[in-house]
Amino acid sequence: MRKNKFLLTALATLGLLASSCEDAYNITQPGEVNDPDVVYTSIDNLEYGLNGVYAVFSTASEIEFTSIFTDETSIGIQNGGQGLISGLYNFNLNSGSDAPQAIWQSNYLLINFANRLMVAAEKFKTDNPYYWEVNPDDTQDVLDEKLDVTSRYDNVIAQLYGLRAYAYMDLVSWFSTDPADDSALGVMLLDFVPADDYSTFLPRVTNGEIYALIDSDIQKALDIYSTSASPILTSTYYVSEDFLYALKLRELVYRKKYQDAVTLFASNEIPMGTSPYPLQNTLDGYISQLGDVTAEESIFKIACVTGDFQVGSYWNSSSSTVDGAPFFEISRSLYNAYGSSDIRMQPDAIIDSSSLIMSAAQLAIASNGTYRNNDILVVNKYPGNEAQGDRLLNDLKVFTIGELVLLRAEALAGIGNLNGTATTSAAYWVRRLRNYRTGINTAVTFADQTDAFSVIQDERRKELAFMGMRYLDIKRLGPVTGKGVDRYSLDCAPYGSCTLSATDYRFTMPIPNTEIIANPSIQGQQNPGY
Known part of the structure; x- marks a missing residue:
């Protein structure tokens, strides 16, 4: 959510206002530049535009909704109707609710911004072939300049692929009835810039089609990082190789492609609890993570x-x-x-x-x-x-090493590697996380796969509390474990909202009314129950 002074000009091509009001708003101020062909004439400006894309990246809506709708929170001592008037605390969720619209629009805004900067970047490359041409007469200074521009360009493109892939993974997770089913309805596939924002109407496509784009974007970004002369990003605030691997691992586990996830863990090892992502085992160390004094456990977070x-x-x-x-x-x-x-x-x-x-x-x-x-x-x-x-x-923590430890445990449980002390067992990773967080190193033994998934669901509830994950974990794992929303009796009795089964239709978000009304191609594709 970085703010910078270039945001409005860098992304001014977004057609977000109705043309009927053009006379009222289409006023050019002195010094204002809204033409992307003028704005994106240097690599510096492309990087400013990338900062503008990051500025619209947020998981705040997911965090708020999950904490209130599930069993992460109770009604507070100073509550003045929050969560009660809207009915959210009472499991009131429909296509007119705020949360579906916020999550849908936030992700499509990120996708739209990424798409538009990709187009602008391609135009920059076409208009400036000089930087990509090989000339035997180039001096070392010229070669250095070309390398600087092309490597920075590659870096911008790789990050845009990663951001777009994340947005689509988030959308499928929330709005598909079954993210593990490639044939189930997913969301709208928008991998281009519409010629007209008000006459382009897209239907929902299958999850398989969305995953194909996600996988392609992740791979393109990884290929760029593996071949470009650009320095590999290590900052937790930018899309790095570890961000891409974390996203891919989350995708594979959510799709129940457990063997593929196990293979990826083995072939592209992100250190599990050691440098550069050490798990904290002291109170001071853990608190420093929450207050952003340190960031050792964060693979990626939003500034x-x-x-x-x-x-x-x-x-x-x-x-x-x-x-x-x-x-x-x-x-x-x-x-x-x-x-x-x-x-x-x-x-x-x-x-x-x-x-x-x-x-x-x-x-x-x-x-x-x-x-x-x-x-x-x-x-x-x-x-x-x-x-x-x-x-x-x-900062909003998006990928942490704690999540990856539990994704690894879930993947191993998914292929039946339940017990033992080797790193190839689910029990090992659950025990390791517990040891770091509690100081207790008691052996973990699962009765069967369902028991393993149940324990992992419980561990995710504790490790990822208030990070926007609980709702999706109930949706994914709850139908297997039998665990849904389960509030403490004194937290729910006054409001009549104590439990909600994991198989309830409300564990898939409705397509928001704003989209249904404005988009004729998606009408008739609302999720069941709404």
Whole structure:
């Protein structure tokens, strides 16, 4: 979500306003340049445009929706109707709800921006063949200049492929009834720039067609990184080779292509819990990740700077403390899932140290009123960036090494490699993550594959809390494990929304009304139940 002054000019070709209002808005200010053929005349400007694409990349809507709709949160002490008036906390989800529209539009905006910059980049390359021509008379200075431009160009293109692939993977995960079924309906395939934004109508295509584009984009990006003279990106804020491998691994596991995932883990090893992505096994180390003091566990995260949306404000008004007016709190069922030695649920980790925590004996006899006023578990997953002086504002972690450890465990369980102490068993990776987070190194043994998936689902709930993953994990694994939304009795009884089966139709997002109304090609392709 980086902001930069070039965003409006770099991406000014987006046709987002109706032509009937053209006289009202089509006013050119002094110094304003809206022609992409003029804007993208240098490699510097292409890189500015890439920053503009990153500026629209966000997972905030997924994080908010998942935390409220599932069992990650409970109604907070200062709740003024949030999640209740909309019905979201009561599982009210339909094609007019905010979340489907936000997730759909956010991803297609990212795709649209990426597509348009790809076209502009190709135009730049066509108009400037000089940089790609081989001339025996070139001096070393000229060769260096050409290498600089072409390698930076390749870098831009590779990142655009990676960003577009991510957006499509996210869309399929949320809007397809079964992301593991290539023949099921996916989403709209937009890999070009429409000649007219208001007369191009696209239907949903199969998941298989979407995955073909995802796989192609990932491979093209990897090929560029393997052959280009451009330095390999290592920053957690940009699409790197590790980003691409993490995305591919997530895709394969979500598609239940477990053997392919196991093979990819073996052939393209991302270090599991060691440098450059060491798993944290101390409270201070874990807390430093949340506050963005360090980033060792992050393979990729979205930078959030002063002026960006404060994701922590989804749950707290002014700060992640009892006095910060929390209108959503950590659910009791999530809190209870962690053991007493787990660093993730220690004071000032996921839960703030100011929280009021009732004992098991107190809970056993608590009334609704007593519980509400005396068990206040404050969400602290996004406490704010102290270096920037921003409360509730932190980077959005997209790929972490903790997720990859559990993807590896899931893939191994999927091919039946359940137990043992070797790295080729699912039990090894579950035990390793638990050891780092709790200090307990007890052997893990699964009764069968269903048991393994059940344990992995539980581990993902703890490791990836408040990262927008719980909804999709229930959707993917819940029908096998029998585990859906399961709220603590005192969190749900007053509202009549305690459980939701993993097989419920609401674990697939509806196509938003805005798309259904505007796009005749998608009418009749709404998901079941809506």
